[in-house]
Amino acid sequence: MDLLNETLINIKPINAEFYAVAQRHLDNLTKPLGSLGRLEEFARKLVAITENKSPILDKKVVFTFAGDHGITEEGVSAYPKEVTPQMVFNFLRGGAGINVLARHAGAEVIVVDIGVDHDFGNPPIPPLVKGGEGGLFVSMKVVRGTRNFAKGPAMTMDEAVKCLEVGIELANGYAKKGYKIFATGDMGIGNTTPSSAIAAVLTGKPVPEVTSKGTGISDESLQKKIAVIEEGIRLNNPDSDDAIDVLAKVGGAEIGGIAGLILGAAANGIPVIIDGFISTAGALIAYCIKPEVTDYMFAAHNSVEIGHEAMLEKMGLKPILDLDLRLGEGTGAALAMLMIDAGLKIYKEMATFNEAGVSDEIIN
């Protein structure tokens, strides 16, 4: 709890003066005022977060937190939970969606076992079959899968805090190693179910308005999933004013890790890109603990999951992309990284009117 409290004390709202400094430079570049829209917003935000007039994003990393969920016993997912460790191996070999898109964005992938129900030990990684560089495995297991929150709390308060601290430790460690931008990602069969539960409790929306089909369940299974979440919330009665209580009772280990990473990013003054539905549930936990974290966040994309928008709205974040994605892993965040990078390149590489000898006279 000390690490968590210390981290919260270190999170400050960003200095808005840097927005103005950045905008003045953007307004001198050879383009009509404001004509690069959100790319300009990304540049301003990077300058303000880093308090650096010329930010550098040379070292980028996506953290894909993996965990299992006791709630899968209730038949809420289209895939068996064995897929979670199988996909961890896929991440390590470089064949998963996040590997492809992180390579495209020039980012490394760190795969964090924070709650998988599998003993990886010293994982014997099979030889590379396809793709390129794989992820780096980090073992920081807090639970071996959460408990079934249809029958009782998913985690104890201690476990929930430990998950947050795993995220914080990673943020602190990678900040020290000189990484300049973080992205979040998740892997965990069944994890749209706790994410919908978190969305319902923390936005106050009814469960059916924030619950959809995850990896692709039937209409009938969706009704069951909604009933399971409603019952889990009734049974555990999480305190909507205490996000850690919500995380413990109806959340998940990887969601806690993501929340902690975001808190740690903010405490270190590092921008963090929030992937889709599950990552946003983690972001909402972080926001409810410390609202200033939104200053450090970029919302990557608008997921197909219906509960996503309500959570982003609650935090006042507007997604960068809308490409009908619903894979998770950090894939949307890796794509958004390319757009954020574009904003920074515009800011740093474009010529000013003066440098280019272009008239900035506005005639009407």
Added chain:
Amino acid sequence: MDLLNETLINIKPINAEFYAVAQRHLDNLTKPLGSLGRLEEFARKLVAITENKSPILDKKVVFTFAGDHGITEEGVSAYPKEVTPQMVFNFLRGGAGINVLARHAGAEVIVVDIGVDHDFGNPPIPPLVKGGEGGLFVSMKVVRGTRNFAKGPAMTMDEAVKCLEVGIELANGYAKKGYKIFATGDMGIGNTTPSSAIAAVLTGKPVPEVTSKGTGISDESLQKKIAVIEEGIRLNNPDSDDAIDVLAKVGGAEIGGIAGLILGAAANGIPVIIDGFISTAGALIAYCIKPEVTDYMFAAHNSVEIGHEAMLEKMGLKPILDLDLRLGEGTGAALAMLMIDAGLKIYKEMATFNEAGVSDEIIN
């Protein structure tokens, strides 16, 4: 006219069987079915366009067509028309928005003088001030600025056809050189005005519904711009069933070049990314000449210009990005190229369930 007619004969609808071939492969990759949304759409479309199960997009090029507009005499733009050649020099030095974003996307920039009211001769390019690699200059001037369409046709029919053929020649030439994907871009002070005129005539919408503030004119100037366009359409009476007549009477040289490039891309089986409002006016000209061209097009983004959406809807295209851009030059197309590339990388680099040893059993 021979080159144009020959090109039109060579444009075939794409073979939809390749969509199914591509989708079968996508469905074997280690992700829930369809969970990469539009990235999967991009991959399918690339496979179908190229009729290649493993397309390669190693050589990419953005064509930025530059032209001036007699209509600027009417005070429809915020900037003086001298900015067009000044920006051409900026493109050649590498300091403009399109240079930055094309470098980010791994694409070259070809700057085509198709109608600038300036004699570039052998342009003495000033030394590089800022940025990186600049664009390559191509002189294919058809007009030295269009005529003021508030007073008569902007171009003759011969000039309009010549503009289309410039685009086709470039497409043929760069197809022969082995380029695999094209993007369109524009530079021309005043060119939202002919683009709105084209949008009004070819979508049938009233001028005020397809006209907005371009680079940033006042409310008063916007009313004047709308009146100028309405009067120009009344005076010239372009035939909405003859897109070349529309291009000649109320269009622009760079818009014609873009339309021709798109026709040439389709005839060569090369995917082409359409930038924002001006490029989409060119695309709509191409579409009205030969509707099959949409099979080869990707719509890059949703521009701030209000007439953009109506044109995309008419062609049945859905934009990839929505980042409040209104710069033109090809900037939105360069950004979209990164997303299209992402779709192709997913298609080619992800492991299948079988390769990765991941269960594809769906349990409900």
